[in-house]
Amino acid sequence: MFIDSHCHLDKLDLSPYANNFDAMLQAAEERKVGSMLCVSISMSQFQSMHKLVEPYKHIFSSVGIHPLHAHEEQATIDELIVEASKARVVAIGETGLDYYYSTDTHQIQQESFKTHLLAAGQLGLPVIVHTRDAREDTLSMIEAYGNPESAGVLHCFTESWEMAKAALDMNYVISFSGITTFRNAQELRDVVKNVPLESILIETDAPYLAPVPHRGKKNEPKYVVEVAQCIADLKGVSLEAVAEITTENFKRVFSKADI
Numbered sequence: 001m002f003i004d005s006h007c008h009l010d011k012l013d014l015s016p017y018a019n020n021f022d023a024m025l026q027a028a029e030e031r032k033v034g035s036m037l038c039v040s041i042s043m044s045q046f047q048s049m050h051k052l053v054e055p056y057k058h059i060f061s062s063v064g065i066h067p068l069h070a071h072e073e074q075a076t077i078d079e080l081i082v083e084a085s086k087a088r089v090v091a092i093g094e095t096g097l098d099y100y101y102s103t104d105t106h107q108i109q110q111e112s113f114k115t116h117l118l119a120a121g122q123l124g125l126p127v128i129v130h131t132r133d134a135r136e137d138t139l140s141m142i143e144a145y146g147n148p149e150s151a152g153v154l155h156c157f158t159e160s161w162e163m164a165k166a167a168l169d170m171n172y173v174i175s176f177s178g179i180t181t182f183r184n185a186q187e188l189r190d191v192v193k194n195v196p197l198e199s200i201l202i203e204t205d206a207p208y209l210a211p212v213p214h215r216g217k218k219n220e221p222k223y224v225v226e227v228a229q230c231i232a233d234l235k236g237v238s239l240e241a242v243a244e245i246t247t248e249n250f251k252r253v254f255s256k257a258d259i
Helices: 021-030 043-053 077-084 106-123 135-145 161-169 186-194 221-235 239-253
Strands: 002-007 033-038 059-063 089-098 127-132 152-154 173-176 200-202
Touching: 002 200, 002 221, 002 239, 021 033, 021 221, 033 043, 033 221, 043 059, 043 077, 059 077, 077 089, 077 106, 089 106, 089 135, 089 152, 106 127, 106 135, 127 135, 135 161, 152 161, 161 173, 161 186, 173 186, 173 221, 186 221, 200 221, 200 239, 221 239
Parallel strands: 002 033, 033 059, 059 089, 089 127, 127 152, 152 173, 173 200
Antiparallel strands: none
16 A cells, blocks of 8 residues: 655646546555545645545545745644644644745744644644755754654655755654656655665655656646655665555554554
């Protein structure tokens, strides 16, 4: 079984499935994608996202505000805790820091990230961290405000091995997406080779970042298998081994998920 550890099911293009959500899930199941984590990017959209996936016992969700939305809305620790009490909410996030697209919201992002880290710490839930061009600040905030016991994941990782190693040392795991299959991503593939398989998750980040050979299409959970195959090739292990180990990793990190 494969687990898509990070996707946005409420954002998918369902037109290839006659706008049938269940048909999309069936396509994923046919490729042995047995579970998914649907990740929140906005408190204002959380309710509709949760309502979409809550009926499905193999789909879990998170609650949080993406750093690029932090200037639009804020959440208190208590508000995050309330929403995280809902059925099959297993993580806080995605949260974090994105300095690539934003030059004037760094402080707002940091305040939001701190709130999410503190809420997750109180709940003993893992944090789903988005980080881009903010290596030092991301790591320093995780160290200052995170709970090393519940820790979390650096998702859709595109940064350096040095950053990955620092996160691993703080009990975080690293999640890789379809970017690992891109032709210009050799440095990232080198990072994959260094990260222990026991500390790796696989994800699509659907509907974004479809892997080769589907690049240019809208991404969806069934394509997480291509990510797994890329990691298997880089590690010199079987696809089945990647499926088994990353599934066990998911269960360990997202221990509230009843799989």
